[in-house]
Amino acid sequence: MIKKRLMFQKLSFSMIKAAAWINGAALAIMVYYIVSRGWRAISWEFLTQVPRDSMTAGGIFPCIVGTLALCSVTLFVALPVGVASAIYLNEYATRGKLVRLIRLGINNLAGVPSIVFGLFGLAFFCIVLKMGVSVASGGLTLGIMTLPVIIGATEEALKAVPDTFREASLAMGATKWQTIRKVVLPAAFPGILTGSILGISRAAGETAPIMYTGAVFFTPNLPSSLFDEVMALPYHIYVLATAGTQIEITRPLQYGTALVLIGLVFGMNLTAIILRAKMRKKLRI
Amino acid sequence: MERHIKMYTENLDFFYGNSQALHDISIDFDENRVTALIGPSGCGKSTYLRCLNRMNDLIPNIKVKGRAMLDKKDIYDPSLDVVTLRRRVGMVFQKPNPFPKSIFENIAYGLKVNGVKDKAEITRIVEKSLKQAAIWDEVKDRLNESALGLSGGQQQRLCIARALAVAPEVLLMDEPASALDPIATQKIEELIAELSSRLTIIIVTHNMQQAARVSDRTAFFYLGKLIELNDTDTLFTKPELKQTEDYITGRFG
Ligand SMILES: Nc1ncnc2c1ncn2[C@@H]1O[C@H](COP(=O)(O)OP(=O)(O)OP(=O)(O)O)[C@@H](O)[C@H]1O
Ligand SMILES: [Mg+2]
DSSP states (O other), rough: OOOHHHHHHHHHHHHHHHHHHHHHHHHHHHHHHHHHHHGOOOOOHHHHHHHEEETTEEEHHHHHHHHHHHHHHHHHHHHHHHHHHHIIIIIIIOOSSSHHHHHHHHHHHHSHHHHHHHHHHIIIIIIIIIOOHHHHHHHHHHHHHHHHHHHHHHHHHHHHSSSHHHHHHHHHHOHHHHHHHIHHHHHHHHHHHHHHHHHHHHHHHHHHHTTTTBBBSSSOOOSSSSSSOOOOOHHHHHHHHHSSSSSTHHHHHHHHHHHHHHHHHHHHHHHHHHHHHHHHHHHHH | OOOOOEEEEEEEEEETTTEEEEEEEEEEEETEEEEEEEEETTTSSHHHHHHHHTTTGSSSSSSEEEEEEEEEEEOOOOOHHHHHHHEEEEEOSSSSSOSSSSSHHHHHHHHHHHTTTHHHHHHHHHHHHHHTTTTTTHTOOTTSSSSSSSOOHHHHHHHHHHHHOOOOOOEESSTTTTTTHHHHHHHHHHHHHTTTTTEEEEOOSSOOHHHHHOSSSSEEETTTTEEEEEEHHHHHHHHSSHHHHHHTTTTTO
């Protein structure tokens, strides 16, 4: 009897373990695939020059700058709005019809396909607000798409702040706002930051929301204002891999660009993790 | 000697939704005296204590009936400012709950939120509060370190110092020593004795000896009702009611 139970236990554990390993394996295989095909394309020139010869040679510098510009706008828009919304939902209005409605809205926003965000951005930011295809339009579109992620991360972080901190603060004659501002937010900050960076790094890789709103096929110019159009890493990959006449010739460039993109994303995620660890240590929580 | 009543409640009823947690509680608290609230778990001691600084307001669907007065002013009067009330009626919680900030910042916090800006003044009050809470010598060389690095007993004294910094007139303590070892507990008790010369203290405790040691008067609660209120000596030596006697001698339920 006991033997049988132990055997079952072993079997279940092995299966669960296997499932967990699949994640790691998927990542490892993907990274290996991209690195092995892309690393030869990486050079100083590739990272710092503009594309040449109908994008079959040269570098991807405008794409890197474009993606960073789009991400900055995204962060700038989504962080304050997302954090404010999460504070409202978690600290002020925790129940009631309106709150349920807002939550429903956020959950649905999270489920909207990214191409729909792209079309919305085109219709609203580019056309109605007359911002055209630009960093601003693309960044705002990505920002709206990232909002649910940031709200979710912020709410998690706020929930993790023990109520005893709030009570201690209020019991000393602090107002609710002072309590949020000076006790709750600082304690939640590492979590908010990490969640937000993860959200932005996700946005960095999105193609559909920016292909009508911010990114263009080719421009040798770097953006000089928020209302300029840019090249972007994910869209560049898409273009090279599907739209050119020389798809085979640019393969190494495609993998090189992909490598730069995942490098950028991993870099952001790593920054988030390190920052969180540092701040946790400082706060000792 | 004439008694000076700092705070009192009159026929106070309290409801969590539809369930009544306090029935008709009337207690008066002498100024600069220690009153202990005792009674079995769930009898409403914490609920009562949290009525006195309106901490229960944070819980949805609560209802308060009757009166609770501080210096003859109704603290549930709609025109009263809760923030000021909580500054005047401080609170120390069961589990030490220092902020994840430095020792200095923990104490300075209450001053800053109450509008004290002068750095020298803040530094002075921080030191004074830490001394009053008998923890100054242990922390004076590490004021900029995280408060979470202190031991449990030190954290609780820090929390007392934090409460004292905003100069409350009444201090509510909800089992302040229940998470501490005997030595730390003794320190807290000495502190209570010391503070009671200039502060009205209301303390909830499960420890009879502690109630007997630190308080001037004791109120015995049972099932949301005030059973007996008496001088501590009387309540513990010749209680008026059989129920009280059963509880304090441990012959209970
Ligand atoms: N937030 C709440 N919502 C609903 N009921 C509550 C709430 N807090 C306490 N109660 C109920 O009110 C009654 C009194 O609780 P209270 O915490 O005041 O007791 P207590 O005397 O402090 O007990 P203990 O000695 O265990 O701390 C209990 O029946 C408890 O279940
Ligand atoms: Mg209690």
